[in-house]
Amino acid sequence: MAARKLLPALYCRHRGGDLATGSRIIGSARQPFTDDQYRALLEERVRPHIDPDDFNVEAWNQFLRQVEYVRSDARDGASFDELAARLSASGDRTRVFFLATSPSFFTDICRQVATVGAVTPASRVVLEKPLGRDLGSSRAINDIVGSIFSEDRIYRIDHYLGKESVQNLLALRFGNALFEPLWSRSWVHDVQITIAEQVGVEGRGEFYDHTGALRDMVQNHLLQLLCIVAMEPPSSIDADAVRDAKLQVLRALRPFAESDVHARSVRGQYRAGAVGGQPVPGYLEEPGIPAGSHTETFVALRVDIDNWRWAGVPFYLRTGKRMQERLAEIVVNFRHVPHQILEPARGAFAHNRLVIRLQPDDALMLQVQAKTPGDGMRVQPMSLSLSFEDSAATRRLDAYERLLMDVIRGRLTLFMRRDELEAAWRWVEPILHGWADSSDAPKPYISGTWGPAASSALIGRDNCAWHEEA
Ligand code: BG6
Numbered sequence: 445m446a447a448r449k450l451l452p453a454l455y456c457r458h459r460g461g462d463l464a465t466g467s468r469i470i471g472s473a474r475q476p477f478t479d480d481q482y483r484a485l486l487e488e489r490v491r492p493h494i495d496p497d498d499f500n501v502e503a504w505n506q507f508l509r510q511v512e513y514v515r516s517d518a519r520d521g522a523s524f525d526e527l528a529a530r531l532s533a534s535g536d537r538t539r540v541f542f543l544a545t546s547p548s549f550f551t552d553i554c555r556q557v558a559t560v561g562a563v564t565p566a567s568r569v570v571l572e573k574p575l576g577r578d579l580g581s582s583r584a585i586n587d588i589v590g591s592i593f594s595e596d597r598i599y600r601i602d603h604y605l606g607k608e609s610v611q612n613l614l615a616l617r618f619g620n621a622l623f624e625p626l627w628s629r630s631w632v633h634d635v636q637i638t639i640a641e642q643v644g645v646e647g648r649g650e651f652y653d654h655t656g657a658l659r660d661m662v663q664n665h666l667l668q669l670l671c672i673v674a675m676e677p678p679s680s681i682d683a684d685a686v687r688d689a690k691l692q693v694l695r696a697l698r699p700f701a702e703s704d705v706h707a708r709s710v711r712g713q714y715r716a717g718a719v720g721g722q723p724v725p726g727y728l729e730e731p732g733i734p735a736g737s738h739t740e741t742f743v744a745l746r747v748d749i750d751n752w753r754w755a756g757v758p759f760y761l762r763t764g765k766r767m768q769e770r771l772a773e774i775v776v777n778f779r780h781v782p783h784q785i786l787e788p789a790r791g792a793f794a795h796n797r798l799v800i801r802l803q804p805d806d807a808l809m810l811q812v813q814a815k816t817p818g819d820g821m822r823v824q825p826m827s828l829s830l831s832f833e834d835s836a837a838t839r840r841l842d843a844y845e846r847l848l849m850d851v852i853r854g855r856l857t858l859f860m861r862r863d864e865l866e867a868a869w870r871w872v873e874p875i876l877h878g879w880a881d882s883s884d885a886p887k888p889y890i891s892g893t894w895g896p897a898a899s900s901a902l903i904g905r906d907n908c909a910w911h912e913e914a
Pocket of ligand 1: 641660803
């Protein structure tokens with residue numbers, strides 16, 4: 445994580461001139477390295493993760509000179525003395541403690557840095573997901589971290605919120621008058637949000653088996669996307685205005701009764717198959733996965749938002765590993781015209797459909813009905829597309845670059861507030877319980893497909909179809 449994401453992001457912002465002169469980057473872990481050994485490690489492990497277009501030897505060497513290393517062990521208080529001593533040389537400058545560790549160390553580390561006096565009024569802490577395994581464990585972490593850092597100094601990262609494309613979604617909804625009149629139950633038929641990945645568990649078998657797709661992707665990334673799509677326009681872009689609006693959505697999510705978990709959710713697990721033409725093993729054959737594991741690598745849910753804007757509009761959420769494509773998109777299907785005077789060229793009328801693609805590229809597509817050329821008055825769906833990549837000439841910041849700079853500048857809008865996080869856990873918990881109480885195994889699906897057939901059946905029951913099947 446530090447090597448793949450954080451340090452490359454810090455290097456890029458250093459190269460972009462965003463890190464103030466005299467900024468220090470102090471790496472800390474259990475291994476005993478000298479500063480120079482750590483720099484050599486960065487050369488070996490971090491440099492390969494920097495895009496060659498962003499690499500500049502002079503900037504890199506300058507960056508390395510700002511990097512230091514101190515050994516510490518979350519379970520050994522004395523090991524934090526050296527960190528405190530080094531930090532004291534920076535006086536009252538802003539300090540960011542980025543805990544790129546397992547959440548099981550969050551509270552210990554916060555206590556240790558507080559005990560050695562390293563937490564100053566200008567200190568902030570950054571916590572990575574998953575924050576806890578359920579509501580209770582997330583509260584326990586938040587209580588302890590909150591006794592050391594006030595809420596406005598806690599930055600809970602969801603890297604999806606740092607993506608340019610996700611911010612564009614905010615711009616699309618709140619920078620244009622065009623969509624708002626259509627953005628409700630009056631005109632929206634259903635909404636689909638998909639995050640599909642081609643990768644498997646990527647060597648994180650043990651972590652993943654303990655976590656599963658619901659905690660890894662739905663509780664955070666998918667619910668955050670859902671919030672941005674469904675929230676009321678906030679009164680400003682300030683952190684609390686945006687977070688209040690998202691919280692209203694989370695609170696309006698219809699709770700799952702444990703008895704309807706099976707009707708409204710599908711969990712799947714990948715089997716061997718081929719992705720992008722390459723054979724891949726099944727989940728149960730991946731290193732670190734116990735035989736017979738019931739951990740889900742795919743989730744599809746039907747979600748209802750019980751408020752005036754969205755009553756009766758189904759939201760379908762879906763995520764999976766080892767899927768056919770790497771794709772993150774939001775599909776808004778609009779209602780049919782109230783009185784039809786034309787004929788479809790083939791089959792049934794297609795919905796007007798707005799597709800907001802977030803990954804692998806940023807694009808907007810609007811499906812409209814247009815006349816089929818030739819005789820007669822028949823219509824067929826046509827797609828109008830707009831690719832943002834082509835229109836944006838400037839270099840795009842990686843999500844971590846943006847989020848790290850937001851932490852340094854004290855901007856909280858893109859970070860989750862405690863009440864948001866807890867509302868998300870409260871909603872997710874009955875699904876976890878419903879699955880845990882069931883003896884049914886997750887539905888198998890072949891790697892390289894769009895998930896188990898039950899996922900198509902889930903949405904088909906409402907006379908809807910996933911975008912790629914429609
Ligand atoms: C992480 C999950 O939060 O997001 C990973 O832990 C997942 O399992 C990743 O692969 C996906 O992020 P992105 O930015 O590659 O879509």
